[in-house]
Structure formats: C-alpha cells, structure tokens
Amino acid sequence: MHEMSIVAGILDAVTQRSGGRRIVRVVVEIGRMTAVLPDALRFGFEVASQGTDAEGATLDIVTLLGNELRVREMEVV
Amino acid sequence: MCATCGCSGEDHAASASSTEGRERTTHPTTHRHERGHDHTEHPRPGAPRVPFDRQRSTIAIERDVLAHNDELARENRRWFVGRKIFALNLLSSPGAGKTTLLERMIRERTGGHAIAVIEGDQATDRDAQRIRGAGAKAVQVNTGAGCHLDAAMVARAAKALDPPADTLLAIENVGNLVCPALFDLGEHAKLVVASVAEGEDKPLKYPHAFRAAEAVLLNKTDLLPHVRYDVDRFVAHVREVNPHADVLLVSATLGDGFVALDRWLRARIVRLGGSA
Numbered sequence: 001m002h003e004m005s006i007v008a009g010i011l012d013a014v015t016q017r018s019g020g021r022r023i024v025r026v027v028v029e030i031g032r033m034t035a036v037l038p039d040a041l042r043f044g045f046e047v048a049s050q051g052t053d054a055e056g057a058t059l060d061i062v063t064l065l066g067n068e069l070r071v072r073e074m075e076v077v
Numbered sequence: 078m079c080a081t082c083g084c085s086g087e088d089h090a091a092s093a094s095s096t097e098g099r100e101r102t103t104h105p106t107t108h109r110h111e112r113g114h115d116h117t118e119h120p121r122p123g124a125p126r127v128p129f130d131r132q133r134s135t136i137a138i139e140r141d142v143l144a145h146n147d148e149l150a151r152e153n154r155r156w157f158v159g160r161k162i163f164a165l166n167l168l169s170s171p172g173a174g175k176t177t178l179l180e181r182m183i184r185e186r187t188g189g190h191a192i193a194v195i196e197g198d199q200a201t202d203r204d205a206q207r208i209r210g211a212g213a214k215a216v217q218v219n220t221g222a223g224c225h226l227d228a229a230m231v232a233r234a235a236k237a238l239d240p241p242a243d244t245l246l247a248i249e250n251v252g253n254l255v256c257p258a259l260f261d262l263g264e265h266a267k268l269v270v271a272s273v274a275e276g277e278d279k280p281l282k283y284p285h286a287f288r289a290a291e292a293v294l295l296n297k298t299d300l301l302p303h304v305r306y307d308v309d310r311f312v313a314h315v316r317e318v319n320p321h322a323d324v325l326l327v328s329a330t331l332g333d334g335f336v337a338l339d340r341w342l343r344a345r346i347v348r349l350g351g352s353a
Contacts, residue, residue: 002224002256009142017136024133028142035255035285069259071138 006036006069007044013071015053023054025075030061031068038063146260149228153235153263161242163190163346166264168286170279171252173272174296176204178329179247180211187335188342190245195234197226197251204249214238225257226250232263245342254283265349269322272297273306280314287315292323292341299328 014026026045030036038061045059054074062072141147157164167175176196183192194215196204205217216234218226231248240246248264250257258267269290271279274297280287287293293315295308312324323341327334 002259005146005223005225005227005256005260006142009145012145013138013140013142017138033285035259069142071140071142073135073137073139075133075135077133 003036003040003044004048006041007048010045010059010071011048011052011054014074018053018074018076020053021076023057023074023076025058025060026054027060027062027072027074029064029068029070029072031064031066033065033067034069036069143259143261146228149232150261150263153228153232154265156232156235157246157263157265160240160244162240162244162246163188163349164246164248164262164264164266166248166250166257166262166267167270168250168254168257168267168290169252169270169272170254170275170283173252173270173275174329175249175252175270176207178270178294178296178327179213179249180207181329181332181335182247182338183208183211183213185332185335185339187339188245188346189339190243190346191241192245192247193238193240195226195231195238195246195248197230197249199223199251214240220251224251224253224255225260226262227260228262245346254279254286258285258289266291266345268292268294270294270296271311273300273304273308277307277311278314280311280318284318287322288319290319290322291345292325293319294338295324295326296329298326298333299331 010026010028014023028041030038030041041061042059045054045057049055049057053076057074153164167179169175179192179194182188183194186192192213194205194208194213196202196208196215196217197220198204198217199220199222201219202217205215208215216238218230218234220226220230226248235246238246248262254269267286267289269286269292271293273295276282280293295311301308308326315322315324325334325337325341327338
C-alpha cells in the first residue's frame with residue numbers, strides 16, 4: 001500500500017512547519033498520472049496523523065493532470 | 078480552539094467551537110491552557126482582541142511529497158557513479174521471472190560485468206539464496222507490509238553489499254507493477270519484465286511502470302507454442318504507452334535472446350561512461 005509512504009511524506013512536510021500548532025486542513029495536489037488513490041490516501045492520512053499535530057485535519061485533494069505529488073498548503077490554529 | 082485567546086487548549090475547546098467567529102459573551106475567568114501557559118484572566122471586554130488571522134492561518138508548503146525519497150535517490154546515484162556502478166531497477170508482477178533472469182545473467186556474465194543483486198521481497202530470503210547459488214553477492218531487503226523498495230532501503234542495502242567498481246548492480250524490486258514505478262531508487266535505468274504467461278494488455282493496465290521503463294523484456298518465450306499470446310499485440314501496447322522503450326524477447330530458462338540483452342546492457346553502460 002504505497003499510499004502510506006505518500007502519507008508519511010505529507011505528514012513529514014506539514015509537521016515540520018506546524019511548530020506545535022494544530023493543523024486543521026492540508027491541501028495536496030495529486031496528478032492523474034501518479035498511481036495514487038485519493039480514498040486510500042485519505043484513509044491512510046486519518047490513521048497515520050493520529051498523535052501528530054495533524055490529527056483530525058481535513059485532507060483536501062486537488063486533482064491535476066500530470067505527475068504532480070505535492071503538498072500545497074495547510075491551515076493551522 | 079478558544080475564541081477569546083486563540084489558544085488550542087482543550088479545556089474549553091468544545092464550548093468555544095460552537096461560538097467561533099462571533100463575539101463570546103462568557104468566558105471562564107480562570108483556566109489552564111494545554112500548551113504550557115496559564116492565565117488567571119483574559120482581557121476584559123473592550124481590550125484589544127487577538128485578530129482572527131492569529132487564530133487560523135494558512136501556511137504555504139509547496140513541497141513535493143516524495144522530496145525526501147528523491148533526495149536520497151540522488152545521493153544513491155552519486156554514490157553509484159562515484160564507484161562506477163551501473164544500477165538497474167527491475168520491475169515486474171510476481172512470477173514474471175526476474176530472479177531466473179538474474180540467475181542466467183550472473184552465470185553468463187550478461188552485460189560484460191560482475192553482477193551484484195539487491196533483492197526486494199515482502200518476506201523470506203529465498204531469492205537472495207538463489208542469487209548466491211548462481212555465484213553473485215546478494216543482500217535481501219524484506220519490506221514487510223510495504224509494496225515497494227524506496228531509496229533509503231537501497232542506500233542501506235548497497236552499503237551492506239559494498240560492490241566493487243565496474244559492477245552491474247541489479248535491484249530486484251518487490252513483485253508489483255503499481256507503486257515501484259513511483260519511487261526513484263537512484264538507478265540508472267528501469268527495466269520491466271513481462272512474460273507470455275500474462276496478458277498482452279499488461280502495458281495498458283499498468284501504464285506507469287511501462288512508461289518509466291527504458292527497456293521491456295518479454296520473458297518465457299519458450300512457452301509461446303503452448304499459450305495463446307500475441308507478441309505483436311504486446312509490442313504495440315508497449316509502444317502505445319511508451320514509444321521509446323526497447324523491447325527484447327527472452328527466455329530466462331533456455332537463454333534465448335540473451336545475446337541481444339547482452340548487447341543492450343553493454344551499449345547502455347557505455348552511454349553511461351563505463352567500459353563495455
């Protein structure tokens with residue numbers, strides 16, 4: 001389940017920048033040419049974010065056309 | 078979140094969330110905040126309030142999700158180049174014949190170089206044992222629940238393997254045509270192995286792997302008299318997703334096609350700056 005590796009990359013990118021604040025929303029860009037399933041990604045994110053600053057955060061997926069696999073931004077409180 | 082002070086203390090988070098965005102009329106005068114600060118009182122009504130953007134702010138990240146893996150892959154590639162090692166990443170579905178192919182390549186010294194192997198499987202070191210039986214050094218990586226090798230695993234395995242200069246390092250990925258295509262390991266070329274025991278439409282069904290390949294090997298050609306398989310259709314499907322890939326027909330069991338494979342590898346290694 002490679003989505004878990006992707007989730008680890010996403011969590012790595014956002015928790016490095018959260019500075020202990022609670023992350024409520026993460027926006028990622030996923031290209032159609034990547035073999036990443038949005039549903040599997042959401043499920044993995046929900047599970048793997050537990051115990052991190054991103055626990056309970058919404059994962060918004062923006063679908064693009066190419067090979068994009070990028071964390072765009074996050075909202076913290 | 079506390080709508081008065083903007084802190085994320087959970088003591089009063091539930092009551093605050095229901096009134097978020099409008100003026101709170103009541104607020105506990107004494108409470109303990111979770112993030113390491115206490116106050117006895119909040120500013121009285123009329124005192125300057127914490128602006129809304131302190132409470133909820135957007136932070137731009139703009140970072141590739143696989144940035145860390147890609148960085149490690151670049152380090153691997155530098156390490157390989159520094160040691161004059163040509164690294165191949167072999168992708169296929171389980172059972173297409175990657176290990177049998179490597180066993181013959183080792184015995185026949187296909188590509189004109191000593192071969193060392195990093196074996197990726199979810200479990201067991203059976204493949205590494207087969208490779209050692211054929212006469213090459215091998216390190217087995219077990220990915221457990223993981224479905225692919227990543228650059229960090231390959232870095233550790235390559236250091237353990239410690240191949241000498243002028244080695245052809247074959248990285249046999251976990252049998253899976255889906256996610257190994259996503260993860261750069263630092264290899265110089267990806268090679269996809271398909272077999273005539275599978276469907277001719279594999280390239281259409283798993284385009285990512287075939288698109289990433291420099292060469293596609295169609296293995297088990299010795300079975301062609303016994304199976305219904307249209308080689309031309311397979312080649313057309315490869316071309317459809319990847320017009321640039323070289324397609325080579327081989328039988329790892331009988332050795333058919335290994336002269337062409339040897340030629341392909343030598344030419345590829347020379348393009349990389351190595352000796353044939």
